[in-house]
Amino acid sequence: MQVVESAVIAAAGLGSRIGLGMPKCMIEIDGVTILTRLLNAIRPHVATIHLVVGYREDMVIEYCSMHHRDVVLVRNPDYRSTNTAYSFAKGAEHLKGKVVYIDGDLLITPSSLAGFLAAAKSEDILVGVTDAKSENAVYVESEPEGDAVRISGFTRKVPGQFEWANIVSGPSDLLHNASGYVYERLEEHLPLKGYALDLAEVDTAEDLNAAIKFARQGG
Amino acid sequence: MKTAFCFDVDGTLTTTEILPCIASELGVSDEIATLTRATMDGHIEFEPSFRLRCLILGQVAPDLVRSIVSNIPLDPAIFSFISANQSDCFLVTGNLDIWVQPIAEKCGCHLYASQGDYENGKLALGKVLNKATAITKIRAQGYDRVVAVGDGANDVPMLAAADVSIAFGGVHRPVPPAVSSSDYIIHEGAALCRLLKAL
Numbered sequence: 001m002q003v004v005e006s007a008v009i010a011a012a013g014l015g016s017r018i019g020l021g022m023p024k025c026m027i028e029i030d031g032v033t034i035l036t037r038l039l040n041a042i043r044p045h046v047a048t049i050h051l052v053v054g055y056r057e058d059m060v061i062e063y064c065s066m067h068h069r070d071v072v073l074v075r076n077p078d079y080r081s082t083n084t085a086y087s088f089a090k091g092a093e094h095l096k097g098k099v100v101y102i103d104g105d106l107l108i109t110p111s112s113l114a115g116f117l118a119a120a121k122s123e124d125i126l127v128g129v130t131d132a133k134s135e136n137a138v139y140v141e142s143e144p145e146g147d148a149v150r151i152s153g154f155t156r157k158v159p160g161q162f163e164w165a166n167i168v169s170g171p172s173d174l175l176h177n178a179s180g181y182v183y184e185r186l187e188e189h190l191p192l193k194g195y196a197l198d199l200a201e202v203d204t205a206e207d208l209n210a211a212i213k214f215a216r217q218g219g
Numbered sequence: 220m221k222t223a224f225c226f227d228v229d230g231t232l233t234t235t236e237i238l239p240c241i242a243s244e245l246g247v248s249d250e251i252a253t254l255t256r257a258t259m260d261g262h263i264e265f266e267p268s269f270r271l272r273c274l275i276l277g278q279v280a281p282d283l284v285r286s287i288v289s290n291i292p293l294d295p296a297i298f299s300f301i302s303a304n305q306s307d308c309f310l311v312t313g314n315l316d317i318w319v320q321p322i323a324e325k326c327g328c329h330l331y332a333s334q335g336d337y338e339n340g341k342l343a344l345g346k347v348l349n350k351a352t353a354i355t356k357i358r359a360q361g362y363d364r365v366v367a368v369g370d371g372a373n374d375v376p377m378l379a380a381a382d383v384s385i386a387f388g389g390v391h392r393p394v395p396p397a398v399s400s401s402d403y404i405i406h407e408g409a410a411l412c413r414l415l416k417a418l
Contacts, residue, residue, distance in 0.1 A: 048413055053404075058395075061404050065388050069406040072414055077399075094383075094417050 001121050004098045004169050007046045008091035009038065011104030012054025012079040017203050023056055024105035024202050026063065029215045034107060034202065035060070037215070039068055041110040042102070045117045048072065050095065051104070052087040054079025084166070085178040085185060095172040101182070103166035105202045107211050109218060112198040119148065119195050120169035127151055127186060128167035129194040133210075134201060137163035138183050142194055149194040154183045165197055223362040224304060224415060225354065225377060226297065227369035228312035228319055230259070230390040232326075234292045237314060238272050241287055244279045251275065260394050261372030265313055266347045273315065273335065277342030281317070289321040294389055296408030297368075300415055301326045307362075311353045313373050315344070331357070351376035366418060368411065369393075375400050383418060387411060 015024040025035035035051075042049065051068075053060045054076040064071050074091045076082060088101045100117065102108075120126040129140050129149060139160040141153035154164060164183050168174070178185045186192060200214035201207060229236050242251035251272060258268040276284075301308040308328035312319055316332040323330035331353040334345030350369075354377050358365050367374070367381035370393040378384035378400040386393035386401040389408050398404055405411045 048410075048417075057398075061398065062392075064404075065392060065406050070410050071406075072410050073404040075398075075402055075404070094414065096417060 002098050004046060004100045004117050004120050006048040006050065006092075006095045006097065006099045006172070007042045007102060008088055008095070008099055009035075009042075009049065009051045009102050009104045010084045010087035010091065011035065011060060012052045012057075012076040012082075012087045013084065013104075014055045014080070015105070015203075018205060018208065021056075023053075023060055026056075026059060027202060027208065029107075029212050033063070034105060034211075035063070036067060037107055038102065038104065039071065041108055041113045042100070043070075045114065046100070048095065050074050050091040052076050052091040054087070083181065085175050085180065085182045088182065089175040089178055092172045092175065097172065098169060099172045099174070100169040101167065101175070103201070106166060107200045107202070107215055108167070109198040116167070116195050116197055117169070119193075123169070123193050125168065125170040125174065125186070125189055125192055127192050127194045128165035128197045128199075129162040130165040130197050130199050132159060132161060132163040134163060134207065135204060138181075139163050140194060145193070149196065151192045151194045152190060154187060162194065162196060165199055166201065167197065167199075220363045221307075221361060222364045222366060222418060223307055223309060223357050223360070224301075225309045225311045225357060225365060225367045225381065226301070227371065227374050227377070227387075228310050228314055228322060229255075229371075231368055231370055231374075231387050232293055232297050232301075232310065232322065234294055234390055237288060237291055237318065238276060240291060241276050241279055241284055241318070242272075244283060244287070245275065247275065259371035259373070259391075261396060265373040269313055269333065269347055270344055273342060273344045281337050284318055285321055288318055289325075291322065293322070293325070294408040296412045297389075298326065300412040301328050304328075309353075309357055311348070311350050311357075311367070311369075311377055313348050313350070329357075349376065350374060351380045353377065354380040364418075366415065370397055372396060385411065385414070 011025040142149040200211040239252035305327040315335040384401040
């Protein structure tokens with residue numbers, strides 16, 4: 001049993017598919033940013049939060065200086081040529097113990113995140129999955145196992161019930177030197193336990209509409 | 220790994236700028252604060268601005284300066300970290316050694332500062348500290364890694380020379396060149412010290 005002590009949130013990317021000219025975590029839904037929603041959900045569970053910034057970092061830094069002063073901002077100046085796995089690794093540098101890695105464009109129901117973190121205590125690596133719904137989903141090949149799922153693979157080709165949710169807990173060196181996608185590093189550790197989360201991801205304008213509905217329903 | 224922790228003093232370790240506090244004795248606190256801010260923001264070169272401020276503040280009696288500086292509030296988390304790691308902590312400040320000495324004594328750590336002395340009651344300014352040179356000297360003391368924490372324009376060479384650099388916005392916003400020379404940006408002493416302890 002090892003509790004998750006730290007969170008690394010990746011918010012460095014360009015968000016080019018939605019193209020709003022700002023980091024996706026700064027999108028406001030009903031006057032509250034995705035970042036604030038995510039931080040409020042994670043803060044009660046961890047001692048340390050590292051937020052990786054890159055694209056329009058000035059905007060996120062300024063926002064955190066006003067609203068989230070406890071958050072450690074980690075710079076990824078190479079955000080144009082690196083991916084989420086790199087940002088996760090950069091954010092986890094110098095952290096010790098178990099870390100939850102979360103993509104900064106996720107809206108997660110607080111109770112669902114709390115359930116994930118409780119389940120994460122008893123797994124070296126716990127993979128977040130969610131009902132398959134996105135355009136460019138990475139599906140998980142899985143079988144039910146108690147109240148969770150057992151993941152045997154990831155695929156972009158064969159649609160399944162669940163997709164990879166861009167949230168995972170594991171050791172602080174989980175993404176160390178990862179060159180590909182996060183799920184490709186996870187493939188090296190298969191089979192893995194998965195936990196189904198109630199969440200919405202904002203990659204496209206259509207996703208944003210769905211996320212607004214999700215947020216209004218308590219997400 | 221042997222690590223040196225280097226801290227800027229004004230507005231990083233102290234929760235207020237020191238020179239405007241001394242200037243209040245002469246009734247020119249706002250003026251000195253404006254000059255200090257413009258210097259920290261990089262609008263004015265540090266050395267000529269500092270020389271000018273010393274020329275003005277040299278009029279305040281040394282004992283009075285000492286008593287003012289002794290009462291300058293310190294960030295409690297940073298003070299506690301330095302107190303617990305005295306031998307590996309360094310205050311690196313462009314401020315005058317004779318003025319900031321009470322803070323270094325309180326912290327019990329090393330001090331790299333600009334040099335000055337009173338001769339016949341008149342302040343004589345010596346060498347103004349280059350913070351990058353200070354980092355080189357500190358590293359040469361057998362450290363494998365140097366961590367630097369600062370916020371102003373004169374901290375940029377120190378942040379650029381360090382292995383792990385942190386722009387600290389606990390008191391005021393770190394200037395943009397300090398941010399772009401840093402690995403981390405942190406706005407709270409407690410969060411800063413959690414990271415320092417993890418390094």
